[in-house]
Amino acid sequence: MKILVTGATGLIGKALLPHLNHDEITIISRDPTRAYQLLGHHxxxxxxxQSLPNLDQFDVVINLAGEPIMDKRWSEQQKHIIEDSRWNITQQLVDKIKASDTPPHTFISGSAVxxxxxxxxxxxxxxxxxxxxxxxxxxxVCYRWEQIALAAQSDKTRVCLLRTGIVLAKQGGALAKMLLPYQCGLGGPIGNGQQYFPWIQLQDMVRGILFLINHNETQGPYNFTAPNPVTNRVFSATLAATxxxxxxxxxxxxxxxxALGESSQLLLDGQRALPNKLQAAGFNFTFPCIEQALKQTLGD
Known part of the structure; x- marks a missing residue:
């Protein structure tokens, strides 16, 4: 297949691309030289x-682009950067799909719980x-992001939305930022610790995307979260024990x-989100429980 990927140099993109090595991959990156260094010259x-008048040549588009949402305090300027990095490229992809005579049969686009x-x-x-x-x-941000992506849906193109939880990976993402205080014995619950922590192990994240690509009947939103969400207190205790x-x-x-201002809501709010639709389609999680997921991720 011919696959177009945005956000390929991010956490999920870098993990996904090696699984597409039998396909012809094109990526969009602000720094192609760095992308080649990270991902290879194949x-x-x-x-x-703008280099592509339409997307006729592609079978699948995977849209993972977006400014990291917690890397900086949410000033008004940073909010605009977060919005634009998701909405603008998604709108461009939708416009290119609509301009195609033989558009991609699958458009997989990011979102979050x-x-x-x-x-x-x-x-x-x-x-x-x-x-x-x-x-x-x-x-x-997520609501508008999804609405833009869904405009690409037609009898020729199916749209799948990735409502992603916290992706557990040792090198990058939220877990990598948490590790140092826990390694120093300074970890613990956030707030009252009762807020639910929807998570997914990176390998399951990648396997889930591949599952959507290979199952033509799938479309619409999918919770990319493990089937056993835990509270922040349980996650924190399990991480310390691991x-x-x-x-x-x-x-x-x-x-x-x-310390964080408005962005603290991402840590203090919670969603007890279940991947019912993904499982009903036949997807099986390799890491359904947090203990197993953290041991695998941290190499214990």
Missing amino acids: INAFDSL GIYGNQHNKTIDESFNIEPNNTDFSQQ LHRPHLLFTPAWVLKF
Whole structure:
């Protein structure tokens, strides 16, 4: 197959591309030279979608592009960067798909479980009725992101949305940022620790994307979260135990709000999201439980 990928140099993209080595891969990267260094010279790299008048030549488009949402404090400028990095390239892809005579048969586009907002301990799956909240920035970003992507749906192109939880990987992502304090014995729950922590191991994330590519009947939103979400307190205790470190401290909510501002909601809010639709389609998780996932991820 001929596959176009955006966000290929990110955490998920770098893990996914080796599994597509029998396909012809084209990526969009602001820095093609760096992309070749990271991913190898067997791919084609363009610095923008402007190089492509349409997407007739591609069978599948995988859209993983987006500014990391927690790397910087959410100033108004940073919010615009986060929005534009998702919305603009997705709109460009949709426009190119619509301009194609023989468009890609599959468009897989990113999203996140943040689209559900803070649902406390309520169990939710893809059938949950989403009510946009104007005060919830991450929900607004995801909601608009999905609406743009869904405009590519037609009788020639199916659209699959990846409502991703916290992706567990040792090299990169949220877990990598958590490791140092836990390794030093300073880890602990965040806030009251009762907020649910929707997670997925990186290998299952990649396998899930490959599953959607290879199952033509799949379309619409899919929760990319393990079937056993845990509270922040349970996740924190399991991480400390995996690292053989004490679990005595906690981070009060006010400290996070002071340090991170509005973006602290990503750590203090929770979604007890279940991958019901993915499992109903026949996908089996290699790492359904947090203990096993963390041991595998951290090489214990």
